[in-house]
Amino acid sequence: MRSDKRLWQRCRKLVDGLDLPTPFDTGAFIARLAKDRARPIELVPVAARPHLPCGLLVTTDHADRILYPADTTPLHQRHIQLHEVAHLLCGHHETSPAAASAVEVLLPHLPPALVQRVLGRTVYTEPQEEEAELVASLILSRVATPDPEQARLRSLFGPGR
Numbered sequence: 001m002r003s004d005k006r007l008w009q010r011c012r013k014l015v016d017g018l019d020l021p022t023p024f025d026t027g028a029f030i031a032r033l034a035k036d037r038a039r040p041i042e043l044v045p046v047a048a049r050p051h052l053p054c055g056l057l058v059t060t061d062h063a064d065r066i067l068y069p070a071d072t073t074p075l076h077q078r079h080i081q082l083h084e085v086a087h088l089l090c091g092h093h094e095t096s097p098a099a100a101s102a103v104e105v106l107l108p109h110l111p112p113a114l115v116q117r118v119l120g121r122t123v124y125t126e127p128q129e130e131e132a133e134l135v136a137s138l139i140l141s142r143v144a145t146p147d148p149e150q151a152r153l154r155s156l157f158g159p160g161r
Contacts, residue, residue: 018089042066054068
């Protein structure tokens, strides 16, 4: 329980310190992050494949690539992209080993020797995946635009249960 509280505090502090565009745009946020890091971040839509992660962060010497499924909803794509960005924000890309097999399947034109790190959005029991998922969710929570009709109802009847 104590480590969960520390995780929440660390992730909340990270997200609270982010300069997020208003209105929020995932592409603009990622472009700003790339500029701040002085390193390109490329969004690469790919066809989903069974038994492979639904999102990947591929780090090479010169750029970071975020692979996400082209055949899912825009909301799901946004969450996957932010999950992979969270790996960058948390520094996971500096410590994770490359998983060349996933890259070979999803990016066959990319020579495996160029790939330094690969992080896949797979199981959430691993600490890095938990942290990335929490950061992505906190970003989405921070930028959520309230529904005007829901705000009106709350003002009339109070918050729902």
